[in-house]
Amino acid sequence: MNGIKFIEDLNLEGRRVLTRLDLNVPIDNNAQITDESRIKSSLKTIRYIIEKGGKAILMSHLGRPEGKRLNSLSLKPVSKVLSENLGKNVIFAPDCVGKEVEKIIHQLRNGQVVLLENLRFHKAETKNDIFFSKKLAKLGDVYINDAFGTVHRSHSSTYGVSKFISESAIGYLIKKELKFLGEIVSNAGEPFLAIIGGAKVADKIKVIDKLFDKVQALIIGGGMSCTFLKAQGFEIGNSLFEKDSLHFAEEMIQKSKEKKIDLLLPKDAIIANSLKEKASIRSIRLSEGVPKGWMMLDIGSKSAEIFCNAISGSRTVFWNGPMGVFEIEKFSNGTFAIAKSLARETERGALTIVGGGDSVSAIKKLGVSEKISHVSTGGGASLKFLEGKELPGISSIGRS
Ligand code: AMP
Numbered sequence: 001m002n003g004i005k006f007i008e009d010l011n012l013e014g015r016r017v018l019t020r021l022d023l024n025v026p027i028d029n030n031a032q033i034t035d036e037s038r039i040k041s042s043l044k045t046i047r048y049i050i051e052k053g054g055k056a057i058l059m060s061h062l063g064r065p066e067g068k069r070l071n072s073l074s075l076k077p078v079s080k081v082l083s084e085n086l087g088k089n090v091i092f093a094p095d096c097v098g099k100e101v102e103k104i105i106h107q108l109r110n111g112q113v114v115l116l117e118n119l120r121f122h123k124a125e126t127k128n129d130i131f132f133s134k135k136l137a138k139l140g141d142v143y144i145n146d147a148f149g150t151v152h153r154s155h156s157s158t159y160g161v162s163k164f165i166s167e168s169a170i171g172y173l174i175k176k177e178l179k180f181l182g183e184i185v186s187n188a189g190e191p192f193l194a195i196i197g198g199a200k201v202a203d204k205i206k207v208i209d210k211l212f213d214k215v216q217a218l219i220i221g222g223g224m225s226c227t228f229l230k231a232q233g234f235e236i237g238n239s240l241f242e243k244d245s246l247h248f249a250e251e252m253i254q255k256s257k258e259k260k261i262d263l264l265l266p267k268d269a270i271i272a273n274s275l276k277e278k279a280s281i282r283s284i285r286l287s288e289g290v291p292k293g294w295m296m297l298d299i300g301s302k303s304a305e306i307f308c309n310a311i312s313g314s315r316t317v318f319w320n321g322p323m324g325v326f327e328i329e330k331f332s333n334g335t336f337a338i339a340k341s342l343a344r345e346t347e348r349g350a351l352t353i354v355g356g357g358d359s360v361s362a363i364k365k366l367g368v369s370e371k372i373s374h375v376s377t378g379g380g381a382s383l384k385f386l387e388g389k390e391l392p393g394i395s396s397i398g399r400s
Helices: 037-051 076-086 099-106 130-137 160-164 172-187 202-211 225-231 243-258 301-312 333-347 358-365 379-387
Strands: 016-020 055-059 090-093 113-116 142-145 167-170 192-196 217-220 262-264 268-272 281-285 295-299 316-320 351-354
Touching: 016 037, 037 055, 037 076, 037 113, 037 172, 076 090, 076 113, 090 099, 099 113, 130 160, 142 160, 167 172, 172 316, 172 351, 172 379, 192 202, 192 301, 202 217, 202 243, 202 316, 202 379, 217 301, 225 243, 225 295, 243 262, 262 301, 268 301, 295 301, 295 333, 301 333, 316 333, 316 379, 333 351, 333 358, 351 358
Parallel strands: 016 055, 016 142, 055 113, 090 113, 142 167, 192 217, 192 316, 217 262, 316 351
Antiparallel strands: 268 281, 268 295
16 A cells, blocks of 8 residues: 555564554543444454553543543543453553553563553643654554544654664554545545535545545535535525535536536425424425525435435445435434445445545434444544545555
8 A cells, every 4th residue: 555564564572562542532421431433443452462462552632621631531431441352361550651651561471461551641742842753653663554534644653753663553443444434535446426425625625626626426414515506696694604615516516517517406405494303394395495584404304315316326325415304303313314325335336435524423323334334433534534645644554
């Protein structure tokens, strides 16, 4: 993969393998982990280090403590779940740098595992502070990055540290992410359909622009479709609208005609007079316009049908962003229709990739994660990859 070193390229036996993972899992008030997926996605790399006789020194962030030591954001509960999954004791270090941690690591035997406390208890971590990076680097002989979710960040543990350790490589999870996302960028089976939804056009302008060079069809749904609908001259009432992105929407509509890309926007919608669970709702055709005081909060059933037909006619589908305010049940039908359709078409042979964030939550809520070809563990990172941006957590890794 472009010569990026992979964990299997390094000799790990008897060495301290400093490994950056994304163990940023949701934890409730009773210190219970409510979704273990990120832990499970990291196991393959940890098991490989153990099997090869390395000393696994695991590090991660959890939430946003912003330099404060918060019990609620300790990684301790994660060490317990890791132990259960690995079937062996995972030692928990009370900090991620310093003398006490160095002592624990010094006493490690081959094949043992230690998890360091939350990196972001130190403000220096997110600042990519050179002294903090050096302190982390002291803990390892080799460095592995397998935290895809933070690969687009230049933090000490994802970027700075690799400058002070001579050998580095990516782990199994990043390799898998690059394989699937790389396929979309350079080798997607056609027809290739991208589905982009969510709230803000501005956040996705670059990725939409890039996708225009790759896809045969593009669906725009969710709140962001309202700016496109406005660009087509429809009344959108009080729906989400980004004045600054209107020109971009107009350009994309024009470009789709020139490039003969099938740009699919909602034709009908579920509208409501407020964003509350108890709001009055109506189903309308968008050609009627959204009345003043009302807003579009989901795509309608006809649009869902059209979008699902487009999915079933495609060989490759990339999806990022919900079709409506899916957190509220009465505005969730469009998003779940897309999720179901992706699962169905994967079984029929399509390559389906869901790019992180809310679309992944929808897939999980529906219980169809296993039926999707690839569910990315990094929303922001996968979009940055598709934009063609350099990912610091990967560009800093050694080359063979
Ligand atoms: P993003 O982070 O841009 O992918 O946006 C995700 C958020 O968009 C979710 O929390 C949805 O509730 C929200 N969303 C989706 N459709 C709409 C809509 N029509 N109006 C307002 N918010 C929406």
